[in-house]
Amino acid sequence: MTRAANPRLSKDRTEDRRDQGADHGHGNSLFGPRAEMIFAIGSGITYTAGMATKYLIDSPSWIPATLFLATYVLGGFFTVRTAYETVRRGRFEVDFLMLIAAAGAAAVGKWAEGSVLLFLFSLGHALEEYAMSRAQRSIAALAELAPRTALVRRAPDRVEEVDVDSLEVGDVIVVRPNSRLSADGIVIAGTSAVDESSVTGESIPVEKQAAEDPRAALKARGPLPESQRVFAGTLNGSGVLEVMVTSRASDSMLARVIEMVRSADSQKSPTQRFIDRFQMFYVPAVILGVLAVIGYGVLALSEPFAVSFYRAMVVLVAASPCALAIATPSAVLAGVARAAQAGVLAKGGGPLESLGRVRSIAFDKTGTLTWGRPRVTDIEPATTELRERLVTTLVAVESFSDHPLAAAITRDLAPQVPVGVEETATEVNSVTGRGVTALVEGQATEIGNLTMFAELDPDGVPADVRAMVDRLHAAGRTTMIVRRTGVYLGVVGVMDTPRAEAKPVIEQLRAMGIADMVVISGDNQRVADSVAQGLGLDAAHGGLLPEDKVTKMAELRERGGAAMVGDGVNDAPAMVNSSVGIAMGASGSAVALETADVALMTDDIGRLPFAVALSRRTAAIIRQNLTVALVIVAGLVPATLIGLPIGPAVFIHEGSTLLVVANALRLLRFRRGAEHAGIEHEARPS
Known part of the structure; x- marks a missing residue:
């Protein structure tokens, strides 16, 4: 599975994406995995140099012409390949229209306008290639978990x-x-x-x-x-x-996790689906319209072909979807950059749009709402006088064990042992699934759960000790009873404790309109309930396997957009089956980080409200940009048909592009109070 499954799954997903007309992974097969991004940046450099030599520097005319031609080659190389593939399948998309628009601009001597179209569009393609390659690596990370x-x-x-x-x-x-x-x-x-x-x-x-x-x-x-x-x-x-x-x-369970990730990986964002549907009609309509303009001028108006062709190219420049093409990528770039400044990694426009629409959020417990490691939360001595003896006994015995619970006790209680009263344990023996026995300063000592003492003590555990255990169990604690020389010293409670910032985060999200927030966890139901109640969440679902988490996410999605916040491999299927998956950064597994749409890079859940607010603003900017682009085209095309010359048409057309970009750049100044929104953070337990 680990060696054979990964290439097969990656191949299947690539073929699925090609069927959808969304394959832009050009660089992998020709010049290397980063080729398209390099070409896009190169076209931007040559375009900028061309504009400088044409308008700012006194230079021979062949220099800017050569630079614009280089921009055509670099910016159009991969776009030509994509357009060829889509046309070969009988589909006409924006890629194809962009090429015709660029060619039309060149035909009427507007090389600079054609160059900027190709540069901006190639940059958008390069960003999509990067996002797809990140998604492909998540399958490899999953497969590497199991030995070969x-x-x-x-x-x-x-x-x-x-x-x-x-x-x-x-x-x-x-x-x-x-x-x-x-x-x-x-x-x-x-x-x-x-x-x-x-x-x-x-x-x-x-x-x-x-x-x-x-x-x-x-x-x-x-x-x-x-x-x-x-x-x-x-x-x-x-x-x-x-x-x-x-x-x-x-x-295996891991193989099913991989399959769930694979099957959900190719889902498109709502805006992308809208653009796909729109361009299915828009691109052929523009092409037919341009041909109709030429035919009408030549046949009906008896114009020279050159005159009709000029008018048609003006219409084509006016109708070219430059602003439409850059509307989403420009907002995505600004939104991603602003998110990065706040320690949030967003993988493209889909997550930035989808996160702003969610009305439900599911949280994994371990490592997300909690620190992911046990801590001593309760020390319940049988009597006040026995507290010191309870602590010293626990430290003496548990310091010999490498069990995570023993490590938590030693770490948290050792500083409480007074200097000079330390004790030594010998003959420490583990009782599997029960606890441990030892001699402390030669005295018989037992530390374990209720089951262990029910077997050791025929008279039963004292009522007061059992009451302590029941109370701590009800609060979600893992408990250990301590007895020494037949005397019950008390009970210690251990739990993976919530992060200090978790409750303020929940309160802020609720104030932002997130109505349904739940815990979905692999921990037992009692522990999940305890965490949910302490943080003010709406519900808790414990004891879940990865496939169970997927089912819960499906239920949440039926009520509207639902996000999943987690940090582990077991969270990956739920993440990719949610509207948007959010991974905790520093503590998150490689799989969760690769699978998730958004990663909180500083392992700081306090940044989640900021991410939601930024996502909502980004989605709003994208909608504004699309509206501006479509309105400008809708007004400009009729104007060119009734005689608007190419100069004003290009000015208005390029002005709409600048307007869209300027609107998107407002995201770089986005503020929501402060990135941490006033949340105080607790030091991570060592």
Whole structure:
């Protein structure tokens, strides 16, 4: 799957985009992946130089003529190729009309006007090529999560390394410590904690243990217990696992994630769909109109062909969609540049338009609304006098473990141990799925969950201790009970805590009219509910796999535009199936960043309200620009038909282009109070 699937999926998507008439990845096949952008910039340089030598510098006439000709070659090279492909398929699009307009401008001696048309249009094509190449890399990043080989047990004493594509259901693979799993399966031997955040979004590693009857579990219908199932691409902890494969590589959870990303990648933005529909009628109409002007002048008015051709070229220059072509790219460039100044990466005009239209936002929990790592949130001693002993006991025992919960306890509680009262633990032993036992200063000590103490204490956990646990569980905490020499010292609560800026962000978004905000998370429902209630969200959906998140996003989209904010691989399918996907930057996985439409580059969710406001302004600017472009053409074409000469026509036509660009540049001065909108930020936990 990892070696074969990626090229196939990329090829399929490229063919899909060509069928839509949207393939502009020219550079990859001819001069390199950045060729079209280089050509576009080059045409801009030659055009600028041509204008300078024609109007500002006293130079021979052949110099600006040569520079404008170079602009035609550089700016029109890839546009000619695209126009040829679309015409070959029987379609006439703006690419084709731009070429005719440029040729017409040259025919009547207006090389500068034709040059700027080709420069601006080629720049728009180059931006689309860049966006498409970014999308293609998301599939490669997904595929690289799973190992390319697996260790298969062929005999009790023999393990063989094979390609993951050759794995069959029922094979037994060996998973070494701190390595990624190569297949979905059932644990049949060994114990370990597996980091499943890349697939399920679970913020805390899940303890795994062997199924009592793997063959029966494999045949049984319904989901496997969380403690027994594993997924390809997840990261094993410190133990060795043996896993019975339950699906081939092409059918794994990770493969389904890849397929969901692929199937949603080619969706177009609303404005792009409008432009596509418009140009299907506009371009042929302009071509027929120009031919009609020539025919009417020659046949009906008995004009010389040169006179009719001149009038037709004036009409063609007036009708050429220069302002229409640059209306969206100019606003996109300004909007993207302004967003970048505020630490927001937007991948083109589609996201900038779509984000401004959303009425619902779904947030992943781990790493988005929360920091993505556990912290000690509650220390509940059985009595006030036992607090110090509770803390010192926890630090003494958990300092010997590399489990994420133990690391959180050691990090957060070690500074609370008074100098001179530190204690030492020995004979520390892990009880899988339960907790840990040890001797602290020679005294028997146990730290674990309710299940562990129900097994250890025949009289049951004291009512006051159980009440502490129940209260912390209700608040979404993971709890650990501490007992030493038979005395219950108390309970500690651990949780992946919300970011300090999360609640103000929710309040600002609600004030902006975002009516429906929910949590969709791989964490359990209790934890998701706790976070949602604390932040003032409308609903929480916990225990979701990637495909479940896609279903939830589909439900939200039925109510209107819906955005997805996340940071993990498990969020990628939901992102691409949302109206706009938003990734947390610094903490986000490579897949989420490549798949998302918008990335908060500084790992700062406080920038989300600014991004929404900027998106709304960008969408408004795009609509204004399109209106201006169409109104100018609608007024200018009739004027040329009744005798407006080419000079004023070109002036008005180019003036509309400048007006559109100037309107778009207003986005560079966009302010919404401040980028952080007054939100104070909490230092990221180390």
